[in-house]
Amino acid sequence: MTIQNTSASQTRMFTRFSWLQRRAQCVTKCNDATMEAGTAIVRTTVFKDGKRYSFLQHPECYVRQGLAYLEQHPFVPHPGGPGRKKLKLDPETRRLRRNIHAKAVYLRKERREAINKGWWWKVEILNSDMIKLREAFEQVGGVPSNWR
Numbered sequence: 001m002t003i004q005n006t007s008a009s010q011t012r013m014f015t016r017f018s019w020l021q022r023r024a025q026c027v028t029k030c031n032d033a034t035m036e037a038g039t040a041i042v043r044t045t046v047f048k049d050g051k052r053y054s055f056l057q058h059p060e061c062y063v064r065q066g067l068a069y070l071e072q073h074p075f076v077p078h079p080g081g082p083g084r085k086k087l088k089l090d091p092e093t094r095r096l097r098r099n100i101h102a103k104a105v106y107l108r109k110e111r112r113e114a115i116n117k118g119w120w121w122k123v124e125i126l127n128s129d130m131i132k133l134r135e136a137f138e139q140v141g142g143v144p145s146n147w148r
């Protein structure tokens with residue numbers, strides 16, 4: 001049984017402002033790193049490889065760290081301007097591509113339901129169908145860039 005894990009190395013990050021409930025250290029090595037309960041903080045939660053990491057910071061340290069990062073990575077205008085670039089396809093190829101996309105949406109939904117029901121035999125079939133869709137995409141402008 002092989003289940004294609006589509007969220008293998010997915011990293012998600014959430015940031016929120018809150019009040020500190022206990023004493024904690026600011027992760028930024030600032031001068032006054034110890035924060036007491038009742039301090040306004042920025043809490044950053046990172047989900048990576050099935051693990052959860054949490055960081056507490058002064059709001060000022062958070063902003064300073066962010067600006068320092070941007071300074072190290074200067075602004076580079078995207079070639080061709082902002083926004084998604086359309087593939088240059090003739091209308092017929094575009095129509096075929098759309099159909100494959102619709103099929104992929106359907107297969108993902110079916111697979112999600114099969115996993116919920118524990119129908120692993122069906123998951124296997126749907127996975128092999130997904131691989132066939134990849135091949136079909138090659139004929140009409142390549143596999144979408146956001147496909148893993």
Ligand SMILES: [Zn+2]
Nearest residue numbers: 026030058061
């Ligand atoms: Zn700090």
